[in-house]
Amino acid sequence: MDGTLTLAAHDFEAIRKELGLPEGKPILEQIATYPKQKARNLHQQLDMMELTIAAQSKPATGAARLLDTLTAKGHHLGILTRNNIINIHATLDAAGLSDYFESNTLISRNCAPPKPNPAGIHRLLALWGGTPEESVMVGDHLFDIDTGLAAGTATVYVDESGEFPYREKADLCIRSLDELINPAILSPDS
Numbered sequence: 521m522d523g524t525l526t527l528a529a530h531d532f533e534a535i536r537k538e539l540g541l542p543e544g545k546p547i548l549e550q551i552a553t554y555p556k557q558k559a560r561n562l563h564q565q566l567d568m569m570e571l572t573i574a575a576q577s578k579p580a581t582g583a584a585r586l587l588d589t590l591t592a593k594g595h596h597l598g599i600l601t602r603n604n605i606i607n608i609h610a611t612l613d614a615a616g617l618s619d620y621f622e623s624n625t626l627i628s629r630n631c632a633p634p635k636p637n638p639a640g641i642h643r644l645l646a647l648w649g650g651t652p653e654e655s656v657m658v659g660d661h662l663f664d665i666d667t668g669l670a671a672g673t674a675t676v677y678v679d680e681s682g683e684f685p686y687r688e689k690a691d692l693c694i695r696s697l698d699e700l701i702n703p704a705i706l707s708p709d710s
Contacts, residue, residue: 521601521608523660524678524697525587526577526615535569546663548602548634567604574603574610579617580678582698587620589701596648598625600640600657600667605630635663638671645671658700665689676700 522530532547539562541550551562590597597620601608605628612618625644632640645655657668658676665686668675677690684693694700 521599521603521611522577523580524658524664525580525583525599525617526611527580528660528680529573529576535566538569539565548629567607570603570607571610574607575614577611577614579615581696582701583615583617586697586700587617591620596625596644596650597621598627598644600627600632600635600644602629602634602663604628636666636670638667641667641671641673662686662689
């Protein structure tokens with residue numbers, strides 16, 4: 521969601537530093553190593569930081585156009601994020617993208633193991649009666665690509681910089697969501 525449907529705004533190093541976490545390990549995984557009470561406190565701090573960021577969310581270039589196109593074609597849309605559910609809603613509201621998603625298709629770290637675990641994708645596919653072969657995971661982070669690969673979906677890697685450090689893992693690399701509206705990619709049968 522962040523950095524894919526919305527402009528990237530998280531400074532993970534600054535968040536890690538403010539939480540007093542060591543460098544080198546993803547935030548959620550590091551918090552999980554602490555005793556229960558300390559982990560709970562860190563999660564509460566993280567939730568508040570993320571909510572502040574969420575309230576300032578702006579849609580990524582092409583996000584609304586792509587979602588309009590996919591919705592018009594009858595495709596199922598879902599979000600799988602390492603955020604919590606309150607921050608998902610705050611992000612989508614601030615970016616003006618809430619109307620594209622049903623609440624039960626917003627999969628947070630609180631209702632499925634966080635990415636790169638593929639359980640969230642499996643949950644969405646079960647809800648829709650879909651298969652990995654007819655699904656696509658779109659994201660801007662290695663966790664997104666690894667999650668799609670683990671679930672057996674196609675993967676689209678979004679990197680506005682065009683650097684694509686994980687290009688070898690993704691099926692398609694794009695700089696903006698506008699590129700997915702290309703008729704060659706979104707054929708009438710897709």
